[in-house]
Amino acid sequence: MANQLRVGFIGLGIMGQSMARNLLQAGFSVTVWNRTESKMKVVQDWGATPAASPQAVARKSDVVITIVGDTPDVEAVITGDEGVLAGAKPGLILVDMSTISPDATRQLAEQASAQGVKMLDAPVSGGDIGAREGTLSIMVGGEKDVLEKVRPLFEAMGKNIVHCGPNGAGQTVKACNQIMCGLNLLGMVEALSFAKKAGVDLEKMIQVTTQGAAGSWALANLGPRVVKGDLDPGFSVRFQQKDLRIVLQEAEQLELPLLGTAAVNQLLRSVQAQGGSEDGTHALIRVMEQLGNFSIIPDNE
Template sequence: MQDLRKVGFIGLGIMGRSMAYNLYRAGFEVTVWNRTASKMQEAAKWGAKLASSPEDLARTSDAVITIVGDTPDVEEVIAGEKGVLQGAKPGTILIDMSTISPDATRVLAGKAKAKGVEMIDSPVSGGDVGARNGTLSIMVGGDPAVVEKAMPLFKAMGKSVTHCGPVGAGQTVKACNQILCGLNLLGVVEALAFARKSGVDLEKMIQVTTQGAGGSWALANYAPRVIKGDLAPGFSVRFQQKDLRIVLQEAERLDLPLAGTALVQQLLRSVQAYGGGEDGTQSLIRVMERLGNVSIIPENDHDLPAQPGEES
């Protein structure tokens, strides 16, 4: 832990802000940078130091962690003007915990290597709850010796840490995770609609099926929220769509048909079309309500947001 005492953290979104705080609680000296300055001020209240840019942050960090929205965002904060690689000293460990393209990850790792910086990709699963509780699942790709050195950081943020292979392997496994998340979620909303139309009590259906072979994390965590009308984002539709786009792009490169994943992406696009892009992914239920002419969400939260140009 002493070798990586000073940690730079870039990206204070729904998950990043809790992850940075958990590193601070574990005894690391944390410096943060975020495009939205107000989120940096929130971090300063619990003890984080503030940087003026990713370059500035990297100058004083033994390890730099990034968790930002999309591939272009990662490329900008790492390799752009005033990016991490402009300030990082040789021997710095760069850990990208965003979910981005495996190919882009390998390209960035090559640029980092040329600067004497070791990069590993470590996307996460577990949502806002896992980030707060420090119980994230972390999928790691990179050199085994570098991964081992970074392990104290991972253990401060997650419960399950798996070294999946060389650089890019973490992103590939995360893509597999997102395929499963999407298809499990579709199963949940279809089961809820089927139960409702059949006149079965939804809470009892959930109680029974979570204990059976059809049980899943999505069923146990999202189904109870749906029937209470809670569509707040632990993970938003917008970011799930970004992840599924990456999956389908990689599948095209591999000449691999992923019919179920493509269907989920199109159904979530319907949620976006009605203004639900910032809702949680469980808002897929609203599409099922329309398709099946069935009411599942409590009536006081039933109506979809109006489309652009419609009256709300």
């Protein structure tokens, strides 16, 4: 029954392309749309059917998945003149896997419900590696019975699928995830900086610490990239900053001080000021190199 669902997929960036491919490999029929047409061609070669608009995707689908950049982008592809809701029939399930504002998510869910469309917010964690390998963590907000209807799709893309609560809860948990990602990132680059200045072999430091209490996804996956001088984005500084902006806006509403998160936000802003907005988040090491007057990245030496 699972692969009888007709799936629409909107957003074919670093994450979306791999997620769509995993759905195709699991046997689902997938119709795709992306603002940049060339990215549709790649997925079309894997067996997907291109569509002219999000509206056209919805007309051909039982479930539509969106994963685009920011809250305004999600709103455009869902509620725009040629958006998903313009082509949706009652009974369609809309799954937004972007990372956006919890408040905006709740408002979109209300708009969808008024047209007989059920919506889940299901942001993901795991980066480009998790997307490629189908091992993403998926945090889901919305009705639990709706989640069960699309669980086979999620299982094609991820391994840790958790129902977090009503609409907006998935986005709130993703905000928590991004707080920890940011602070782990800072810890990783500070540890690498300390090791470099102290003259310790960086690869051996990573080898040992990833297996102990200090281990983290950032250290295991991004640490080796830093040592090799590979700052290509699995997840870009620009999108991390977007996520931290959402976190800090929500924290302001909650009257909650988040000192560490704010510090990471400002340090990444320095990366952006130096032209690193499209680099991977581990480009934070560039700021540490300047602050400490040393070089880790091989090209700097």
